[in-house]
Amino acid sequence: MLDGGKMISLDGVGILGGGGGLICLKRRDLGRSYGVCFLKWRYGRPLCAKPVEDESVPVPISAAELSRVAGNAEALERGRWNRESNALPRQLSATDLVAPSQGLNIRVAYQGLPGAFSEAAALKAYPLCETVPCEEFDVTFKAVEMSVVDRAVLPIENSSDGSIHRNYDLLLSHRLHIVGEVQLAVNHCLMALPGVKKEGIKRVLSHPNALAQCEFKLNKLEVIQQNMHDTAGAAQIIASDNLRDAGAIASVQAAEIYGLNILEKGMQDLSDNVTRFLILAREPIIPGTDRPFKTSIVFTLDEGPGVLFKALAVFSLRNISLTKIESRPQRKRPLKVVTDSNHGTAKYFDYLFYIDFEASMIEPRAQNALAHLQ
Numbered sequence: 384m385l386d387g388g389k390m391i392s393l394d395g396v397g398i399l400g401g402g403g404g405l406i407c408l409k410r411r412d413l414g415r416s417y418g419v420c421f422l423k424w425r426y427g428r429p430l431c432a433k434p435v436e437d438e439s440v441p442v443p444i445s446a447a448e449l450s451r452v453a454g455n456a457e458a459l460e461r462g463r464w465n466r467e468s469n470a471l472p473r474q475l476s477a478t479d480l481v482a483p484s485q486g487l488n489i490r491v492a493y494q495g496l497p498g499a500f501s502e503a504a505a506l507k508a509y510p511l512c513e514t515v516p517c518e519e520f521d522v523t524f525k526a527v528e529m530s531v532v533d534r535a536v537l538p539i540e541n542s543s544d545g546s547i548h549r550n551y552d553l554l555l556s557h558r559l560h561i562v563g564e565v566q567l568a569v570n571h572c573l574m575a576l577p578g579v580k581k582e583g584i585k586r587v588l589s590h591p592n593a594l595a596q597c598e599f600k601l602n603k604l605e606v607i608q609q610n611m612h613d614t615a616g617a618a619q620i621i622a623s624d625n626l627r628d629a630g631a632i633a634s635v636q637a638a639e640i641y642g643l644n645i646l647e648k649g650m651q652d653l654s655d656n657v658t659r660f661l662i663l664a665r666e667p668i669i670p671g672t673d674r675p676f677k678t679s680i681v682f683t684l685d686e687g688p689g690v691l692f693k694a695l696a697v698f699s700l701r702n703i704s705l706t707k708i709e710s711r712p713q714r715k716r717p718l719k720v721v722t723d724s725n726h727g728t729a730k731y732f733d734y735l736f737y738i739d740f741e742a743s744m745i746e747p748r749a750q751n752a753l754a755h756l757q
């Protein structure tokens with residue numbers, strides 16, 4: 384366990400807190416509470432968030448706006464039946480409840496420019512939200528922390544290309560909670576300025592993950608591959624700089640926004656190409672059992688034979704499925720020195736283990752598994 388036996392809980396998908404502090408979980412079976420300690424922990428690395436443009440700073444949402452969203456402004460103003468006017472507060476209808484969950488009046492940050500796949504993921508999660516483009520992943524996290532936006536949507540893994548490690552690391556250096564996830568089918572297109580033919584393309588610009596997902600087809604084209612911040616940014620630069628020798632790998636929406644011609648759709652090597660995005664917020668959601676819940680945790684392990692096997696057994700013993708396991712270097716202490724009576728002193732790499740499991744923290748079996756792990 385990390386730092387003197389404490390388990391660091393990263394978050395649950397809407398379950399556990401992500402910052403420092405102590406969560407008290409009520410054991411429903413025993414009627415008592417126990418605490419899961421989790422530490423706020425930085426690597427001593429300065430946050431290199433770039434300043435957010437003035438115009439993207441939101442006007443604070445007023446109480447009046449909120450009550451209008453709920454469709455019950457009259458109820459708040461009057462609160463009761465008025466004999467003279469015979470007016471009653473308007474009752475909430477099902478439509479009023481749908482609007483906030485669809486993202487009405489919610490600002491969602493994503494990394495990239497309009498037309499990026501991350502923006503499409505934000506709109507899949509909250510179809511009515513206002514999307515807010517950010518330059519870097521770091522800025523996206525910061526925008527939520529600083530209340531510039533309400534949510535962030537960040538890619539965490541791709542079905543063919545694997546994990547997006549940068550975001551695993553950033554999850555630990557920011558105080559945010561995972562409140563959901565969204566999966567997006569990613570269809571990459573090769574695009575260029577109108578009039579440019581495939582044979583005229585000498586280089587292809589895109590996000591490194593997008594280029595990796597199209598590796599086979601790009602290698603066949605025999606072009607230079609250039610990394611950009613995001614797929615839509617690649618399309619935008621071709622249009623703004625009138626790059627007639629370049630193509631971009633980006634979405635259909637990006638081609639429309641930046642006025643490029645699509646030369647080929649389905650550029651990804653595997654037709655099933657899905658990216659999983661996390662939805663992050665300042666506040667956790669309350670765990671329930673009304674729908675499937677996932678919980679995400681992160682921990683380190685002491686030295687010893689079979690410790691990872693034993694750690695994972697706490698879940699399997701309770702019939703809890705693990706959906707993801709990821710390990711990252713423990714950057715605070717990347718190497719540990721272990722002295723063995725037979726082999727002398729050796730240096731081992733030290734890891735953080737990230738685990739997603741399918742259970743809600745309201746379930747005793749999940750609470751017991753975490754207590755056991757701790």
Ligand SMILES: O=C(O)C(=O)C[C@]1(C(=O)O)C=C[C@@H](O)C=C1
Binds near residue numbers: 538569590658
């Ligand atoms: O550049 C974009 O359009 C993004 O949204 C980023 C990103 C990624 O980081 O993986 C998202 C989905 C695709 O897998 C390719 C790129």
